[in-house]
Amino acid sequence: MSAPLLDIRDLSIEAHKDGERLGIVERVSFSVATGEILGLVGESGSGKTVTCRALMRLLPTRSLRISGGKIEFAGRNLVTASEAEMRHIRGARIGMIFQNPASHLDPVMRIGRQIGESLVLHLQMSPREAKAQTIELLRQVGIPDPQRRADDFPHQFSGGMRQRAMIALALACSPELLIADEPTTALDVTVQAQILRLLVELRDKRGLSIILITHDLGVVAQTCDSVAVMYAGRICEKGPKRDVLAEPLHPYTSRLIACQPSASAEAGLLPSIPGQPPSPSAWPSGCRFHPRCERAIGLCRSSAPELVTVRSNHVAACHVTAPARLADEAA
């Protein structure tokens, strides 16, 4: 098997403030193959955005830093890459769609010009070539009448169109990897479905690899090949989508699945996971999920479970369910 496009090993991220250090993300590992769509899920505050910003080396340096591990992208360790190299990688090889598109489009620059400048800068296109390519990109992401709309400013676009413009900008230089941080959360259901279809199409046509951050396991089921579940700064389970969704191992994953809105459940009546996710200044001992876990035993309080491979590529960190499943598989 060829090496994955992206391989993150034991990535740890710390926050530092007034001489105090807090572990935000701890020994996170996952990989993404060429043409793979990986879903990264977990409750608010679990560290999804921080992990992806670290891999673009876009952490706010005054408050957060990578404290360990490596991020191998196409054979290069991005943790130690120079800032000049990172600028090239961010511009041309890894694209990112942010949680809030409005804050990442320049409000006073025409949409077409924002995309065109990136093509001139990173691909050395002439202004005329860049303009034609910009219109083609806007057409590809489904902006109607792209020739005319390229001259609009961001505020003249609807929310869904701004999100598409962000995707066009992220894809302008044909990156190999796209990081999409909740790309559809603020959009209505129809537009959401269109954007997700677009991402899958881009994977099918260009072999694009995608990390899709989402709260919605329905989105994972529809769109992703594999999934990694984060809880309190750690990965608690990961594997092929089908295995993780159909036979979740970690009690946290099981609860997340049970809490997804189904067609029949009325809004407001959804079950939720009792208790709150912990914060970095007060991580629980042992397994960080143990205070909310109905299956916790004494060991869970005192010792952090390691990830155990339960079936090919399906791994989970749980003292209770992982050994039980291993015993079942062996029987």
Ligand SMILES: Nc1ncnc2c1ncn2[C@@H]1O[C@H](COP(=O)(O)OP(=O)(O)OP(=O)(O)O)[C@@H](O)[C@H]1O
């Ligand atoms: N600049 C910062 N300084 C200190 N702590 C931070 C900083 N940015 C984020 N954090 C903390 O890091 C943790 C992870 O945050 P992150 O934004 O990655 O969560 P998330 O999983 O993306 O959540 P959401 O689903 O709400 O987007 C949180 O506890 C957050 O408070």
Ligand SMILES: [Mg+2]
């Ligand atoms: Mg986030």
